[in-house]
Amino acid sequence: VTEAIFSYCGVKVKIDTDRHIGAEAASVRADGEAIGHVMTAEYGSQMLSLGGVDHLTGGSKPEGRKTCDALLRLCNKEAVELTIDGGSSIIVQAGHAPVIDGKAEERMRVGCGSATIGMFASQWQGLVDEVVVVDDHITGVVSEHQAGKVIDWAATGIRINGRRSTPGRYFKVAEPGNGWGGTNIDDPLAILGQWRATKGARAGLSLLMVSTTGEHAGYYVLNDALEPVMLPMPAALQTSVDLIAQNCEPALCTVLFMCGAGGSLRSGVTDNPIHLTRSVHSDETSVTIGGAPTYRWPGGGITVMVDVMEVPDGAFGYVPTPALVAPLEFTTRRDAYQRLGGHNAHIRNLDDVLETGGEYGAGVRVIGGDP
Structure with missing residues (x-):
């Protein structure tokens, strides 16, 4: 000693x-x-x-x-x-x-965007037409992701501005920062391209965008011009956002x-x-x-x-x-x-x-x- x-x-x-x-x-x-x-x-x-x-x-x-x-x-x-x-x-x-x-961190993320899709895809099915989990590392898209495919999730014609890795997984949708999912964006719609009607996009299609901690979330519906319009979050979807937060460990x-x-x-x-x-x-x-x-x-x-x-x-x-x-x-x-x-x-x-x-x-x- x-x-x-x-x-x-x-x-x-x-x-x-x-x-x-x-x-x-x-x-x-x-x-x-x-x-x-x-x-x-x-x-x-x-x-x-x-x-x-x-x-x-x-x-x-x-x-x-x-x-x-x-x-x-x-x-x-x-x-x-x-x-x-x-x-x-x-x-x-x-x-x-x-x-x-100057801001105390509350939660460690539940996983990357792809992992979050894998964990919660089945709970979103029937509540919303598309889910995008925004993440600086890997952003996940449920309709393209394998977790969505195995439960027959319909295509939506969504387009992500990023580098596609494997189906439903995107790199570099934005730069690193202190915004949504560790990116530098405050408006998650900035990572979306033009919706494609030939691939399933339609007026009335609903979209949930959420971060990997549940700290950020937004609900949108496509208008006649296939542009997302923000609407109040449905209670059933808010429950799923809260579930993401509940599964995050304390930071x-x-x-x-x-x-x-x-x-x-x-x-x-x-x-x-x-x-x-x-x-x-x-x-x-x-x-x-x-x-x-x-x-x-x-x-x-x-x-x-x-x-x-x-x-x-x-x-x-x-x-x-x-x-x-x-x-x-x-x-x-x-x-x-x-x-x-x-x-x-x-x-x-x-x-x-x-x-x-x-x-x-x-x-x-x-x-x-x-x-």
Whole structure:
């Protein structure tokens, strides 16, 4: 058990939102200093990579200090305001909803537009003639989609302004943004082309347009010129929109602390550090941070990640290097510890430590109840 100093460390931040917060690889800043960048987006979430040795010690002193301060507060579950070059201002706090450009996000999308069609097509049948689920990733059209085909959904002559992927699935219907379905549009009709009477379009045809969170929805009927006219949402269709919202999970921020256990740290466990590395790789020795389970990356070294929500409050500190300080534990059987060349002469049992104090005297704190 030790307090480990990490200059090779950072956090991976998952932000549950379909809103566009910034271009991939755009710099992320805290108090004006670059501390990381936007990563590849994941399903229903935007991702940030913050910290790392280049920001902590490889740049200017202000950059290092601001990086360390932001990492420390994020790991200790505090709120941190970040700005993204060419993008949004975000307040991030582990376990809380993200606040994007001053607005708290409520829901994580139920799925992409295509997935939403697959989930709810049968519930829309008989209530409306066409459904378009607007999504920056994949916009879905029920009459063309396989989920519509298997229930004999009639063609409507709709035309989508986007790049057709497979039937009923469209890419790039608009640019990324903070509008409908993570696009930059406020009027969903902007993604529609001319309706085709030869393909089934007719006056009186009804259309539901909805986003992947149910936050945006509109009901339309084609007039004699085959132009959609907005009308009040029928109660039965509103129920289906509400169902989309009900199936969305709460939007949260997730912060994973990532670090590498280096040479001097390992020598505190054994006279021959490579033996500890091999013991960890073989799962004979487990690695925890503040008692929380970690994910160990394959390959060389001891590189681990932990969900900061699983770590005791206030567990992280810092040193002026700048670098973070985190609790780190290696746990193994006594016979295995002896085999890897551990410091056997210094082994003490827990009762002795609790009675007489640890390395720092009587300053003992028991976490998790009675030993």
